[in-house]
Structures are given as C-alpha cells and as structure tokens.
Amino acid sequence: MDITLIGVPVQEGSGRAGCDMGPSAFRAAGLTSALAELGHKVCDIGNLPPRRLEDARHTNPVLKNLPEVAGWIEQLADVAYRESSQSMPIFLGGDHCLSAGTVAGIARRARENGRPLFVIWLDAHTDFHTLASTESGNLHGTPVAYFTGQDGFGTAFPPLVAPVAPENVFMMGIRSVDAAERKAIVSSGVDVCDMRRIDEEGVVAPLKQFLSRVQAADGLLHVSLDVDFLDPSIAPAVGTTVPGGATFREAHLIMELLHDSELVSSLDLVELNPFLDERGRTAYLMTDLAASLLGKRVIDRPTRSFS
Numbered sequence: 639m640d641i642t643l644i645g646v647p648v649q650e651g652s653g654r655a656g657c658d659m660g661p662s663a664f665r666a667a668g669l670t671s672a673l674a675e676l677g678h679k680v681c682d683i684g685n686l687p688p689r690r691l692e693d694a695r696h697t698n699p700v701l702k703n704l705p706e707v708a709g710w711i712e713q714l715a716d717v718a719y720r721e722s723s724q725s726m727p728i729f730l731g732g733d734h735c736l737s738a739g740t741v742a743g744i745a746r747r748a749r750e751n752g753r754p755l756f757v758i759w760l761d762a763h764t765d766f767h768t769l770a771s772t773e774s775g776n777l778h779g780t781p782v783a784y785f786t787g788q789d790g791f792g793t794a795f796p797p798l799v800a801p802v803a804p805e806n807v808f809m810m811g812i813r814s815v816d817a818a819e820r821k822a823i824v825s826s827g828v829d830v831c832d833m834r835r836i837d838e839e840g841v842v843a844p845l846k847q848f849l850s851r852v853q854a855a856d857g858l859l860h861v862s863l864d865v866d867f868l869d870p871s872i873a874p875a876v877g878t879t880v881p882g883g884a885t886f887r888e889a890h891l892i893m894e895l896l897h898d899s900e901l902v903s904s905l906d907l908v909e910l911n912p913f914l915d916e917r918g919r920t921a922y923l924m925t926d927l928a929a930s931l932l933g934k935r936v937i938d939r940p941t942r943s944f945s
C-alpha cells in the first residue's frame with residue numbers, strides 16, 4: 639500500500655500547548671519505519687504550515703482561536719482530498735479539530751468516486767458541539783458536528799462540500815459527553831458504542847456489526863483515533879484524560895479487525911501531547927496501534943478473522 643504521512647501541528651483547538659509537537663513525536667517513535675517494515679511504501683511530506691482565515695467570525699464569545707482553526711480546516715480539506723486520490727493518507731496531529739478538515743476532504747473524494755464514506759471515531763468524547771453550543775470554546779470538541787453538516791456553524795468554518803451521513807459515523811469508547819452534545823447526538827442518528835456497551839458486549843461484536851454495514855454499502859472507511867480513547871494508565875500524553883478507557887489489548891484488537899476488514903482508506907492520529915508523555919510511551923503505543931491497523935500481527939493466520 640502507498641501511504642502518505644502528513645504532519646498537522648495544530649494545537650489551537652485544544653486550549654493548551656503541546657500538540658504542535660505531536661508529528662515530531664510520531665516520527666521520533668519510528669512510525670515511518672514501522673509501516674515500511676510491513677511492506678508499505680511510505681512517503682512523509684512533512685508538516686503543513688499554519689494558515690489563518692482572517693474573517694472567520696461567530697457570535698459565541700467563548701470560541702478560542704477561530705481564525706487559526708478555520709484556516710487549518712480549509713487547508714486540510716484540500717490536502718485530504720488531494721492525497722487520498724493515490725494513497726492512504728495518515729494525518730499526524732495535532733489536536734482533534736483537524737478532523738473537521740480531513741474528513742471533509744476525504745468525504746469529497748469518496749463522493750467523487752461514488753462511494754459512501756463511513757467514519758469510526760475512537761474517542762472518550764463525542765466531539766459533537768457546534769460553534770453555538772460549546773461552553774469550553776475549545777474547537778477540538780466540534781469536528782463531528784461540522785462534518786455531519788449540523789446547524790450551528792454559521793459561515794465561520796469553510797463551506798462543507800460533502801457532509802457525512804450521521805448514520806455512517808460509529809463512535810467507540812465514549813465516556814464523557816456534555817449536556818448539549820447528549821441531546822444532539824441522540825437525535826442525530828450517530829451510532830454510539832459507549833463504554834457501557836463495550837463492558838457488556840466487548841469490542842468485537844459491535845465493531846463487526848459496523849464493519850458489515852460498511853462492506854454491504856461498498857463504503858470507504860476513515861479512522862479517527864484520539865489518544866484519550868485509551869486508558870490514561872497506558873496513554874498519559876493527552877490534555878483531556880478520562881478514566882475507564884480502552885485497554886491495550888482492546889485497542890490492538892480493534893486495529894487488527896480494522897486491518898482484516900480491508901476497508902480503511904485514511905487515518906487521523908490525534909491529540910498526542912508529547913509535553914505530557916512519559917519517555918515517549920504514548921507516542922510508541924500510538925505508533926504500534928497504527929502498525930496493527932496497517933497489518934502488523936503476532937502470527938500469520940491461515941484464515942482471516944473478519945467475517
């Protein structure tokens with residue numbers, strides 16, 4: 639597989655400094671060679687430069703860094719569209735606001751190819767605020783509402799060419815939802831597999847159900863992996879830790895099942911804040927998870943485990 643690594647040093651959506659070092663930490667942890675060793679052709683195009691959208695405005699006074707975030711989204715929608723024509727783009731964040739752009743661009747590509755886009759959102763949070771509903775003002779809490787075409791963005795973020803159907807978004811690991819998101823997510827039709835459901839059913843059955851839907855629709859699948867999907871005990875390098883996250887083994891199993899499905903066409907690795915890490919352990923874990931998603935396995939099985 640041809641893979642393009644794209645560094646996205648955005649931290650303006652997260653409300654604290656450090657995520658701008660995420661792309662460097664992925665490189666230092668050996669992401670390029672880990673994927674190349676699996677037989678992939680990896681091209682690292684370096685980091686994208688920041689861009690501001692000077693006239694991005696909205697009436698909610700708490701919004702932080704709106705022109706900066708809108709600029710990233712606009713640029714990323716173009717880059718994701720371009721880089722998804724011949725290769726599998728992997729976006730090295732950077733905070734989760736970047737997914738507003740990456741998913742928007744991939745959705746445009748999918749529509750052009752006549753394929754529906756599906757998104758698996760691996761996160762403690764639903765990130766389903768609008769610019770009107772966010773109380774923290776941290777725009778990394780808004781990408782899913784944006785790329786599914788919800789109202790409440792005015793004209794502050796770039797116009798959305800191809801909204802993703804909310805029913806095509808599958809969230810796993812959810813355990814922190816704000817009041818405004820709680821109402822909106824239920825009525826939206828987004829498929830939420832929260833921690834309660836994982837505790838009751840495990841990760842395999844819910845994930846296989848979703849993958850069957852993607853396969854039946856001949857869809858493309860975008861994976862968005864937020865560090866805080868993982869339990870803070872194994873992944874401390876994130877500004878928004880929430881207890882009770884995915885275990886090491888659950889996370890790798892999800893990646894292996896995603897690989898076996900052969901449906902994944904793009905990936906975001908987001909919210910890594912190396913300033914909060916412990917000798918790179920979170921960067922190494924995220925890198926290893928990416929490798930599992932791209933085919934690393936313990937032993938070669940004669941039959942595939944996805945059916």
Ligand SMILES: NC(=[NH2+])NCCC[C@H](N)C(=O)O
Binds near residue numbers: 864
């Ligand atoms: N991508 C993230 N880490 N999002 C966390 C969002 C937390 C909270 N819901 C907020 O809007 O502020």
Ligand SMILES: [Mn+2]
Binds near residue numbers: 734778864
């Ligand atoms: Mn997130």
Ligand SMILES: [Mn+2]
Binds near residue numbers: 761762763864867878
């Ligand atoms: Mn999160």
